[in-house]
Amino acid sequence: MIFKIARQNLNLCRFCGICRDVVSCPTKLFTEDCIGCGACYLACPYRAIEMVPHKRKKLIKIWIDREIFFVPEKITVSDALRFAGFHVPVPCGVGGCFSCAVRIDSEMRPACVTGVVEGMQIDTKTKSEPVRMVSGFSPHIVGGVGTPYVLKNYKRPVEVACFLHGCNYRCPQCQNHVMAFTGGVAMTPETVAEILNQMKVVYRVERIAFSGGECTLNREFLIETIKCLKRMDNDVRIHVDTNGSLLTSDYIDELVNTGMTDIGIDLKALSLNTFTRITAVSEGAERYLKTTWNAVKYILENHDIFIGIGIPYNRDLISKEEIRAMGRRLAQMGADVQVCVLDYRPAFRRRDLSPPTVAEMVEVRDILRGCGLTTVIAQTRQELKNCPGYTSPW
Ligand code: SF4
Ligand code: SF4
Numbered sequence: 001m002i003f004k005i006a007r008q009n010l011n012l013c014r015f016c017g018i019c020r021d022v023v024s025c026p027t028k029l030f031t032e033d034c035i036g037c038g039a040c041y042l043a044c045p046y047r048a049i050e051m052v053p054h055k056r057k058k059l060i061k062i063w064i065d066r067e068i069f070f071v072p073e074k075i076t077v078s079d080a081l082r083f084a085g086f087h088v089p090v091p092c093g094v095g096g097c098f099s100c101a102v103r104i105d106s107e108m109r110p111a112c113v114t115g116v117v118e119g120m121q122i123d124t125k126t127k128s129e130p131v132r133m134v135s136g137f138s139p140h141i142v143g144g145v146g147t148p149y150v151l152k153n154y155k156r157p158v159e160v161a162c163f164l165h166g167c168n169y170r171c172p173q174c175q176n177h178v179m180a181f182t183g184g185v186a187m188t189p190e191t192v193a194e195i196l197n198q199m200k201v202v203y204r205v206e207r208i209a210f211s212g213g214e215c216t217l218n219r220e221f222l223i224e225t226i227k228c229l230k231r232m233d234n235d236v237r238i239h240v241d242t243n244g245s246l247l248t249s250d251y252i253d254e255l256v257n258t259g260m261t262d263i264g265i266d267l268k269a270l271s272l273n274t275f276t277r278i279t280a281v282s283e284g285a286e287r288y289l290k291t292t293w294n295a296v297k298y299i300l301e302n303h304d305i306f307i308g309i310g311i312p313y314n315r316d317l318i319s320k321e322e323i324r325a326m327g328r329r330l331a332q333m334g335a336d337v338q339v340c341v342l343d344y345r346p347a348f349r350r351r352d353l354s355p356p357t358v359a360e361m362v363e364v365r366d367i368l369r370g371c372g373l374t375t376v377i378a379q380t381r382q383e384l385k386n387c388p389g390y391t392s393p394w
Contacts, residue, residue: 001083003075004036005054012048019044022182024095026113035115037076039094042170043181045348060118065125071116077104078111086124095183096166097217098132113183130221131186136163136179136211137195139203144211144241145310145340146264149377159207159239160199162192164215164222168288169243170280173317173350179213189221193228200236207262209239216246223258230259237261243268243279245288247295249302256303265296266310266342270326274318293329300334309337313356313364313378314344323364327371341365341378355381 008019008030019029019040027033029040034054041049056072063069064084071080078100081088088111090100095113102111103123108131139157140147151158167180174180196208208229215222226238240255244265255263268289269275275289276282299307311326312318323341330337341364346353356364358380365378 004051005034007050009048014046035076037113062120064122077114080116091168092166096133099218132218132221133165133184134162134187134192144264146239146262146308157203159209161209164212167214174348177348189225189228192225197232207237211241216242226258244292244295249298262306264308297333309339310342312342312344327368331372335372336374338375343379
């Protein structure tokens with residue numbers, strides 16, 4: 001196995017402080033103690049951190065499921081598990097989603113950002129309550145992709161939302177990059193549900209939204225949190241805003257059976273080339289793209305819940321021809337599905353992008369309407385027909 005270490009490139013660094021103040025480096029940033037977790041590398045908006053190969057000479061003794069293993073020192077628990085022949089999926093790699101959490105010396109910790117130490121006891125078998133890093137609890141006036149257009153009143157909150165950290169995509173223009181690419185202290189489903197339920201009462205709304213990051217990572221956590229919310233109020237509407245890449249039919253069925261009433265799915269592209277350009281995903285990109293489109297079809301054919309679709313637009317990322325092809329495919333699945341064109345603005349590692357003009361967004365909306373879709377809105381920076389931030393679908 002090749003192990004790596006983080007190196008800061010001061011020629012590219014803009015001293016934004018994200019690696020120092022926001023990333024929870026498990027050691028000391030950019031020192032010989034680096035365990036190569038890559039959390040700082042993923043979070044840096046200016047590509048000023050490189051991961052370079054680094055030899056680990058010394059072996060240390062650890063226990064995995066009560067068996068002794070010798071693994072290189074100064075590596076992550078996930079690398080140590082892989083080195084010892086265990087399979088560990090690490091979808092976010094920043095300690096945000098806790099999908100890779102294992103019991104380490106009696107405490108559930110994310111394997112991706114925890115370093116191995118001599119004598120460590122790792123237990124991969126004992127199940128514990130799922131946990132996850134969650135932040136950004138807030139009322140939303142506009143809502144998300146999965147919020148029905150008719151509810152957007154622009155005067156008072158339509159739902160309360162929270163953001164689940166960690167993402168399986170690496171979008172260079174991510175608008176929520178702090179949530180997507182940072183981890184931290186985990187919360188239990190019960191705590192998250194308590195906060196959301198109280199906010200729902202304070203803001204007098206009936207809807208609770210999960211966003212991210214990618215909120216469908218760590219399936220057990222999301223399902224358990226929805227169950228807690230339903231126990232507190234059986235009539236609550238649950239809105240899941242997702243990239244759809246993990247939504248197999250059994251996962252969708254479980255979400256709906258647990259209480260999900262509304263879903264927003266971002267269809268990033270139709271072609272694999274565009275998809276990888278937008279998401280920067282290398283491994284598993286084809287599967288993610290296919291799963292997302294299949295999820296939309298499956299929901300439209302099998303579930304009576306509200307579904308909204310997000311389609312990105314920026315002339316540097318996706319062509320109008322591809323948007324038209326996406327519109328045609330969607331219209332075949334369900335002409336009245338709500339579609340929101342999202343204006344991809346300069347952000348994170350793509351501050352060089354030009355934001356789409358209002359005229360472009362209206363043109364893209366009309367292309368989709370021309371495909372037979374009846375409810376298309378476009379997110380814009382300007383008020384149009386008394387709808388701040390959105391064009392009317394009619
Ligand atoms: S996150 Fe990147 S640009 Fe910001 S201070 Fe760290 S290395 Fe520099
Ligand atoms: S965050 Fe991870 S990769 Fe970056 S310096 Fe710390 S240990 Fe190394």
